[in-house]
Amino acid sequence: MKVEKTKLEGVVIVTPARHGxxxxxxxxxxxxxxxxxxxxxxxxxxDNLSRSATKGTVRGLHCQAPPHAQTKLVRCLRGAILDVAVDARHTSPTYGEWVAVELSDDNGSALLVPAGFLHGFITLTDNVDVFYKCSDHYAPETEMSVRFDDPDLGIDWGIPADQATLSGKDGEAGSMAEFSTPFDLHGGPRTS
Incomplete structure (x- = not known):
């Protein structure tokens, strides 16, 4: 298994060996x-599986607040996605910074997104299946989100925002400036 660090501490690319x-x-x-x-x-x-029918579908940016914060291990089983993690940890030196990694059925890589980060992705092809493991169960009462096209974040999704396919909930998400982070520097509950 190959592990590659990203510029955000704790967010890593995990690529298992393939024997062909x-x-x-x-x-x-x-x-x-x-x-x-x-x-x-x-x-x-x-374990969760999402299927997206069309290229340009955006899911995110999401997280769950403590005590149900989730670490996710995200893998694309069919097609390709641009997977994004945004640092949402209070007092982190990289707060508000992001990384984007292409995950596909061809490269077999996964992105480990620790608790304390917002997560989202855009489909780069039609007919995409994304499988991800979560460290805590879904708890809708703790769900939080930030708008994917927030200009303060400046994430390059590769398409104009008005061409993205979004859920109604994602389309109504607020900005990062309005986001009251529940996370401390280590991804746990914020105490100050």
């Missing part, structure tokens, strides 16, 4: 042992 032959390939996509040996979180309690 004339039939195709085999890949161990998740191993508690390998994650622990790499010093990465390895306890997940919920």
């Amino acid at each position: 032959d004339n039939r195709g390939f085999f890949s161990e996509t998740f191993s508690t042992r390998a994650m622990e040996q790499a010093g990465l979180p390895s306890t997940f309690v919920q």
Whole structure:
């Protein structure tokens, strides 16, 4: 398993080995042992699968507040996405900064997004399946979001904002300036 750091502490790209032959390939996509040996979180309690029919579909930017904050391990099983993590940790030196990583069925990579970060993605192809592991169960009462096209964040999604396909909820999300972060520097509950 290859682990690549990003500019945001804790957000890493995880790429499992693929063993191929004339039939195709085999890949161990998740191993508690390998994650622990790499010093990465390895306890997940919920798996999610989203399917997006059209290129330009945006899901995010989302997070859950403590005590149900989630670490996510995100992988694209079919098609391709641009996966984005935004630092939402109070007093972090990289607060409000973001990374974007292309995940696809071709590259087999996953993005580990720790608690304390907003997460979202845009589909780069039609017919996209995204699978992600979560460290806590879905708790809608703790859901928070920030608008994907917030000019203060300046995320390059690769398309004009008015061409993105959004849910009604994502279209109504507020700005990062209005976001009252619940996270401390370590992704836990903010105390000040």
